[in-house]
């Protein structure tokens with residue numbers, strides 16, 4: 001891992017709570033149930049660290065009060081929007097990795113966390129922000145920019161690392177967008193997706209007592225044109241959609257066209273989008289092979305079968321009518337299966 005810590009000895013020096021900020025310090029992961037957070041928690045537990053999850057809900061599938069198993073993190077119920085449960089969760093904590101995402105309320109939720117942390121042991125706050133937070137004029141990016149400022153202005157030790165779009169979110173967005181028979185693709189736009197796994201690995205490295213302030217960005221291993229990415233994804237999941245490149249309006253896409261969400265000099269993630277999709281399809285029991293091709297082959301075979309049937313000797317007049325009806329039904333079911341291709345996934 002790169003040695004890109006820029007330690008500030010003044011801010012990370014002795015003070016309230018600094019004795020808690022050791023490698024054995026308890027680590028609180030906000031959003032420990034989320035895409036990045038749950039991978040991070042698993043890795044920290046496996047590394048033998050003292051880990052707590054903050055969630056709005058009880059541990060799923062476990063009756064409250066059930067004794068903790070050795071490979072479980074501690075679980076704290078709390079809400080970043082109201083501040084409920086934060087003081088208790090932060091008691092004795094030396095490091096907080098703030099992975100919670102509270103869309104539309106991220107800034108106030110983080111402010112609640114920082115107030116509670118300042119009143120507690122003044123833990124080191126590690127925050128995964130987004131590449132482009134400094135420049136893209138869109139709500140999610142502006143909120144990350146405001147959070148980065150809150151951290152810099154706080155009395156707490158802090159580390160911010162901006163990361164790229166997650167593979168998981170690209171897949172989910174494409175799934176939603178593919179509900180229609182056509183898909184608008186942002187023209188002149190590329191993405192640099194990264195695995196939540198790679199982000200979690202970076203965050204594990206940052207769970208130290210030492211703050212590093214703003215670290216170099218963490219981008220995915222490749223930069224891919226939006227249309228190519230979409231076509232590739234469709235092929236893997238076995239869908240056919242008409243792709244319509246459009247110059248999307250708004251400041252978000254203007255920023256994307258500038259490439260402000262990319263880090264071409266920081267291709268540091270390991271897992272490619274293709275590797276991620278292969279793993280995802282295997283987990284769902286669907287090999288990531290050329291499903292579109294397999295579907296086309298099945299359709300061609302059905303057509304051939306139909307043509308063969310048509311060449312068979314025609315039935316007498318009465319029966320022929322019924323035969324014709326059956327052929328119509330065949331057509332209808334073929335159509336239905338074709339339109340099944342267009343059904344929302």
Ligand SMILES: NC(=O)c1ccc[n+]([C@@H]2O[C@H](COP(=O)([O-])OP(=O)(O)OC[C@H]3O[C@@H](n4cnc5c(N)ncnc54)[C@H](OP(=O)(O)O)[C@@H]3O)[C@@H](O)[C@H]2O)c1
Pocket residue numbers: 030031032033034035036037054055056057078079080081098099100101102109128129130131144163164165166169
């Ligand atoms: N998404 C991306 O593509 C992307 C890209 C770059 C950086 N990031 C950064 O990574 C962070 C994590 O992203 P993610 O995609 O892993 O998040 P996520 O999967 O959307 O997870 C959201 C988490 O936030 C928690 N949460 C929501 N509201 C809460 C509240 N009021 N109080 C306490 N917890 C609350 C949820 O926990 P419960 O439901 O258990 O309460 C959940 O674990 C983001 O904040 C962002 O800055 C994300």
